[in-house]
Amino acid sequence: MHSDDVNPTDATVNSTADAAAETEVSAAIAGVGAIPATPAAHAVPPAANRRMVRAQGQSNGVHKQREVSAPVPAASGGAARDGAHREGAMRFDETGKVSLDHIYTQPDPHAYFSTLRRLDYVIPQLARPFFSQLIEERRARLRRPPTVLDVGCSYGVNAALLRCGLTMDDMYDRYGERDGEAPDRAVLLARDRELVQARQSRATPRFVGLDSSRPAVSYARAAGFLDDAVCADLEERDPTEAERTVLAGADFVVSTGCIGYVTERTIDRIASASERSDRPWMAHFVLRMFSFDPFTEVLDALGYDTVHVEGVFPQRRFASAQEQQQVLDTLAAVGVDPRGLESDGWLYARLHVSRPRHAPARRTARAGHPADSLIGRPG
């Protein structure tokens, strides 16, 4: 990082714990080739996340959190501990996962975070140091703050974590009930805007989002988490010219919890919005039940190499025993061994990082920069 590039988006980077985490992240990103979780890795349960952490570690291939305040006992059958069952009959999508569509389209993030808190949804937190690391690499090469496009940005979740240094626990507290009452949207927005302004500096990356939920995108824009956004379902159609312009501005495309809702069609349309010489890097956290092969193929045709980062990442608890069984069935159908992972009550994701193969020299700001060692080649 340049000395003048103090990045408010990752205020944790100088702490001892985070220095260690950064090293681990670098090592993980540098790993080439998919390494399936070993049986030994299965023995390590994901840390409970009632207190989110500022650093993460890896043990036997399972990326987990450190500094967890108190372990949360797994609910029987691996189901969520409360809440989800009280919501009445659950609906499931065709992959076997519980349908959470109703919480993606509320005017503010209260229902989203209240529901996901009960499921210990943790993946944006675990993704943060990886995204931060790659943002810093892009910054070093471009010699300017990069533009980050979050696919399936929802209420601006990854942008909030990255630009404001928030944790998922912060998010759960921010949007939780006050004295038993749902918070007021205007109050939430005013507080978010204040936070974004307080954390903004010349070094802050630009954050743009893509999501099919207009209420979520509107909130993220109004709060200031996102500098620009595309509200569209690019599974269904090509981007308009205006949308293409926003997408083409991306230097780095990220996602958590979105692949599966979107397929390689959306990713193809995003990458194709840019000239071949100017395509963005990508980092997607993807549930193990979804094969990344079709994405790798599409991206390969567009000139990308894809690295499958070693290890697995806990995403959330199953919402019910029924959801768990359905997902286990899906995993069996696609030949993924769930033992010690999904069979123990959590959904797990993998990280896939894709970068253009033949980037022109002008994109390589400083040949021989230490960041090269993370990715093995200029890009």
Ligand SMILES: C[S@@+](CC[C@H](N)C(=O)[O-])C[C@H]1O[C@@H](n2cnc3c(N)ncnc32)[C@H](O)[C@@H]1O
């Ligand atoms: C599980 S949420 C993940 C949100 C956020 N990335 C996170 O990790 O907290 C999935 C998001 O994908 C969005 N989504 C679903 N289908 C989509 C599509 N076809 N195009 C864009 N976004 C979509 C939903 O609206 C929702 O915001």
